[in-house]
Amino acid sequence: MDIRRPPLVLSAMSERSAPGSTSRPAMVAFIQGLRTLLLVTVFISTVLGSPAPSGSGMRVSLRQARSSSPRVANLAKVKASLERVRSKFSPQATDGHLDLTKRGAQPITDEPDGPIGIISIGTPPQEISVLFDTGSPDLWVTASTCAGDWCDQITAKRFDVSASSTARAQPGNWNISYGGGESAVGPVYTDTVTVGGVTVKDQYFSPATDETGVTGETVGILGLSLASISVLKQPPFLQHALQSNLLPSGILGVRLSPSAHPSGGSTSSSSSEAFIGGTNPALYTGALEYHPIDASRGFWEIPGGAVTVNARMVVRNASTVIDTGTAGIVGPTADVAAFWAAVPGAEEDEGAGGVYTYPCDAEVSVAFSWGGREWPLSAEDLNGGSFDDGTCLGNVIGLDLPSASNNQWILGTNFLHGVYAAFSLDDMAVGFATPT
Incomplete structure (x- = not known):
């Protein structure tokens, strides 16, 4: 039986900012509350591994045009992204709830908060726009019955439970609240879910009936981390599909298009893709370099990392979470201070510990490694935008x-723009290759 399926291709949408600059006073005001926005508890150790290579699949590409206008620092977007990170990595169990202070490619849009793609839920299928998130395990979407000011601001299609003949209510309720004021509450259901041509029956999820802080084109989250931290206490989609013998391998391949160039310039196009059940060799060159994770925390975490700035190693033994649902890069204050000390002209913002500015014309080379190759961070992804x-x-x-x-x-x-990444359930490892 041929179980190959067409790839799910992600389109990566570049940020577009209006002309202008952000003043330092505005930045200071924002940063004063920044350090309360993230709480991450992780622990990992690593050894090099070599999962078996995956076969080919049919590739479908979407185009992304880089912005041709200069990019300015957008602190509101940074804040929103960091609030999501905090909520994701700070679980605390309370009364049975969790409060959080076929093979193919799925089209996703590389938004500031992470890659957005279309999945389908129910019978007949309803297409839903969700965040593809390797930093959380559960699937939740906004229900059509969700009411209130926040729900009214969602422009994308919501999920109608009553219209699905395969939706089945399950015991209990689902409750997530975010330290930044975001929250989602709803019942627990199972239904048929399709991602990139891979259809899983009886997938657990929550159609949220009450929420705050979620607007626009994102209706929910497709969690792609590990089952051990599931609020629903059920296998996430990728693991469920693998257990149901629907995939040739338990690998998720991810290619995110490069971000917009902060200084403008000519436009170009490239594709982003989430490849379910393997990797897409058309989107990378050479072999994948795999690094085993410690799965005890439920995240895709690689230990033993090193950071190099301008050809000098400034950080050793970094424990790294690889997360498609987070924008930017966060590290311990001492490590980050050492990082920016290697950049001529970089300064920590007064009264805003941990946040740095640097001359826009500075030449900075940055790379991450885990005992093998060095994986560079581009100048575009280091640059969060200009000030006046x-x-x-x-x-x-x-x-x-x-x-x-x-x-x-x-x-x-920002890191993932520069690599092709493979998340392997088969070997509990994360691999990187040079993207094409």
Whole structure:
């Protein structure tokens, strides 16, 4: 039986900002509350591994045009992204709830908060726009019955439980609240879910009937991390599909298009893709370099990382979470201070510890490694946008996380723009290759 399916292709949408600059006073006001926005508890250790290579699949590509206008620092977007990170990595169990202070490619749009793609739920299928998130395990979407000011601001299609003949109510309720004021509450259901041509029956999820803080084109989240931290206490979609013998391998391949160039320039196109059940060799060159994770925390975490700035290693033994649902890069304040000390002209913002600016015309080379190749961070992804004094906001931010070893980093979409990433359930490893 041929179980190959067409790839799910992600379109990556570049940020577009209006002309202008952000003043330093505005930045200081924002940053004063920044360090309360993230709480990440992680622990990992690693050894090099070599999962078997996956076969080919049919590739469908979507185009993305880079912005041709200069990009300015947008602190509101940074804040929104960090609030999501905090909520994701800070679980606390309370009364049975969790309060959070076929093979193919899925089209996703590389938004500031992470890659957005279309899945379908129910019978007949209803297409829903969700965040593809390797930093959380559960699937939830906004229900059509969701009411209130926040629900009214959602422009994308919501899920109608009553219109699905395969929707089945399950015991209990689902409740997530975010430290930034976001929340989602709803019943627990099972239904048929399709992602990139892979159809799983009886997938657990929640159609949220009450929420705050979610607007626009994103209706929910497709969690792609590990089952051990599931609020629903059920296998996430990828693991469920693998257990149901619907996939040739338990690998999720991810390619995110490069971000918009902060200084403008000519336009170009490239594709983004989430490949379910393997990797897409057409989107990378050479072999994937795999690094085993410690799955005890439920995240895709690689230990033993190193950070190099301008050919000098400034950080060793970094414990790294690889997360498609996070924008930017966060590390311990001491590590980040060492990072920016290697950049000529970089300064920590006064009264805003952990946030740095640097001369926009500075030449900076940055790379991450885990005992093998060095994986570069582009100048575009280091640059968070310009201010009116000729400096730029750094996308590497310092924050001490509440962990025993205090060496945790989160590598989000800014890092992932520069690699092809493979998340392997088969070998509990994350691999990287050079993208095409």
